[in-house]
Amino acid sequence: xxxxxxxxxxxxxxxxxxxxxAASGRTxxxxxxxxxxxxxxxxxxxxxxxxxxxxxTYYADSLKGRFTISRDNAKNTLALQMNxxxxxxxxxxxxxxxxxxNTWNGDRTVYNYWGQGTQVTVSS
Numbered sequence: 304x305x306x307x308x309x310x311x312x313x314x315x316x317x318x319x320x321x322x323x324x325a326a327s328g329r330t331x332x333x334x335x336x337x338x339x340x341x342x343x344x345x346x347x348x349x350x351x352x353x354x355x356x357x358x359x360t361y362y363a364d365s366l367k368g369r370f371t372i373s374r375d376n377a378k379n380t381l382a383l384q385m386n387x388x389x390x391x392x393x394x395x396x397x398x399x400x401x402x403x404x405n406t407w408n409g410d411r412t413v414y415n416y417w418g419q420g421t422q423v424t425v426s427s
Contacts, residue, residue: 304328304416308398311421318388318425324381324398324418332356332376335401335412338383340394340423350396351383354407361409388425395420 310322322338337352351372352361360372371384381398399414406412 304330304334304400306398306400306416306418308396308418308421311396311423313424313426314388316389316425316427319384319386320388320423322383322385322396322398322421322423324383326379326381326400328379330403331379331400333403335405335407335414336372336374336381337399337401337412337414338372338381339397339399339414340392341397341420342391342394345394347397349410352410352412353381355401359407359409361412363410385423388423390425390427393423393425395422 305327307325333355335355338350339347340350341347353372353374357374369387374381397420398418400416402415
Protein backbone atom coordinates (compact mmCIF):
# COMPACT_ATOMS: atom_id res chain seq x y z
CA UNK A 304 0.00 0.00 0.00
CA UNK A 305 1.22 3.49 -0.82
CA UNK A 306 0.36 6.42 1.40
CA UNK A 307 0.34 10.09 0.48
CA UNK A 308 -0.03 12.63 3.28
CA UNK A 309 -1.04 16.23 2.70
CA UNK A 310 -2.51 19.23 4.43
CA UNK A 311 0.42 20.46 6.47
CA UNK A 312 1.44 24.08 6.61
CA UNK A 313 2.15 27.09 8.76
CA UNK A 314 -0.49 28.13 11.26
CA UNK A 315 -0.62 30.41 14.28
CA UNK A 316 -1.06 29.03 17.74
CA UNK A 317 -4.72 28.37 18.41
CA UNK A 318 -5.42 27.65 14.77
CA UNK A 319 -6.50 24.45 13.05
CA UNK A 320 -5.27 22.18 10.31
CA UNK A 321 -6.68 19.08 8.72
CA UNK A 322 -4.25 16.47 7.50
CA UNK A 323 -5.26 13.93 4.90
CA UNK A 324 -3.73 10.66 3.83
CA ALA A 325 -4.67 8.96 0.58
CA ALA A 326 -4.02 5.23 0.33
CA SER A 327 -3.63 3.20 -2.82
CA GLY A 328 -5.00 -0.26 -3.42
CA ARG A 329 -8.05 -2.21 -2.36
CA THR A 330 -7.01 -3.26 1.11
CA UNK A 331 -7.35 0.02 2.97
CA UNK A 332 -10.46 -1.10 4.83
CA UNK A 333 -8.57 -4.08 6.26
CA UNK A 334 -5.72 -2.02 7.67
CA UNK A 335 -5.43 -0.19 10.94
CA UNK A 336 -4.12 3.32 10.44
CA UNK A 337 -2.10 5.73 12.50
CA UNK A 338 -0.70 9.24 12.53
CA UNK A 339 2.76 9.74 13.92
CA UNK A 340 4.86 12.86 14.26
CA UNK A 341 8.51 13.63 14.66
CA UNK A 342 9.87 16.93 15.87
CA UNK A 343 13.51 17.95 15.33
CA UNK A 344 15.76 16.13 17.74
CA UNK A 345 12.95 13.96 19.07
CA UNK A 346 11.81 10.43 18.50
CA UNK A 347 8.81 9.65 16.34
CA UNK A 348 5.68 9.39 18.47
CA UNK A 349 2.22 8.03 17.91
CA UNK A 350 -0.36 10.80 17.77
CA UNK A 351 -3.56 8.91 17.03
CA UNK A 352 -4.69 5.61 15.58
CA UNK A 353 -7.87 4.08 14.27
CA UNK A 354 -8.89 0.49 13.72
CA UNK A 355 -9.69 -0.83 10.27
CA UNK A 356 -13.44 -0.52 10.79
CA UNK A 357 -13.14 2.87 12.42
CA UNK A 358 -14.81 1.52 15.52
CA UNK A 359 -11.82 1.96 17.81
CA THR A 360 -9.47 4.89 18.23
CA TYR A 361 -6.45 5.78 20.27
CA TYR A 362 -5.04 9.20 21.16
CA ALA A 363 -1.90 10.21 22.93
CA ASP A 364 -2.94 11.54 26.32
CA SER A 365 -1.53 15.00 25.70
CA LEU A 366 -3.61 15.42 22.54
CA LYS A 367 -7.01 14.22 23.65
CA GLY A 368 -9.68 16.77 22.99
CA ARG A 369 -7.66 18.67 20.39
CA PHE A 370 -7.05 16.08 17.67
CA THR A 371 -9.57 13.82 15.96
CA ILE A 372 -8.70 10.91 13.72
CA SER A 373 -11.17 9.60 11.16
CA ARG A 374 -11.26 7.47 8.06
CA ASP A 375 -13.43 6.94 5.01
CA ASN A 376 -13.02 3.39 3.81
CA ALA A 377 -15.07 4.05 0.71
CA LYS A 378 -12.60 6.73 -0.36
CA ASN A 379 -9.41 5.15 1.00
CA THR A 380 -8.65 8.21 3.05
CA LEU A 381 -7.48 8.94 6.56
CA ALA A 382 -7.75 12.32 8.24
CA LEU A 383 -6.45 14.08 11.31
CA GLN A 384 -8.30 17.18 12.43
CA MET A 385 -6.05 19.29 14.63
CA ASN A 386 -7.56 22.13 16.65
CA UNK A 387 -6.11 24.62 19.11
CA UNK A 388 -2.64 23.97 17.78
CA UNK A 389 0.35 24.78 19.93
CA UNK A 390 3.97 25.49 19.02
CA UNK A 391 4.92 22.13 20.51
CA UNK A 392 2.78 20.46 17.85
CA UNK A 393 5.36 21.53 15.26
CA UNK A 394 6.66 18.38 13.58
CA UNK A 395 6.60 16.29 10.46
CA UNK A 396 3.42 14.21 10.51
CA UNK A 397 3.33 10.75 8.95
CA UNK A 398 0.43 8.48 8.19
CA UNK A 399 0.97 4.77 8.56
CA UNK A 400 -0.79 1.51 7.83
CA UNK A 401 -0.66 -1.95 9.33
CA UNK A 402 -0.49 -5.29 7.60
CA UNK A 403 -3.95 -6.62 6.77
CA UNK A 404 -3.59 -9.42 9.30
CA ASN A 405 -2.46 -7.29 12.22
CA THR A 406 -4.53 -7.22 15.36
CA TRP A 407 -5.81 -3.92 16.68
CA ASN A 408 -3.97 -3.30 19.90
CA GLY A 409 -4.44 0.39 20.55
CA ASP A 410 -1.14 2.17 20.93
CA ARG A 411 0.71 -1.11 20.49
CA THR A 412 -0.64 -1.80 17.03
CA VAL A 413 2.22 -2.43 14.64
CA TYR A 414 2.51 -0.30 11.52
CA ASN A 415 4.44 -1.43 8.50
CA TYR A 416 3.83 1.16 5.80
CA TRP A 417 4.61 4.86 5.94
CA GLY A 418 3.79 7.93 3.94
CA GLN A 419 6.32 10.61 3.10
CA GLY A 420 5.33 13.05 5.84
CA THR A 421 3.85 16.53 5.83
CA GLN A 422 5.30 19.45 7.78
CA VAL A 423 3.20 21.21 10.37
CA THR A 424 4.60 24.41 11.81
CA VAL A 425 2.82 26.30 14.56
CA SER A 426 4.01 29.80 15.30
CA SER A 427 3.57 31.45 18.67
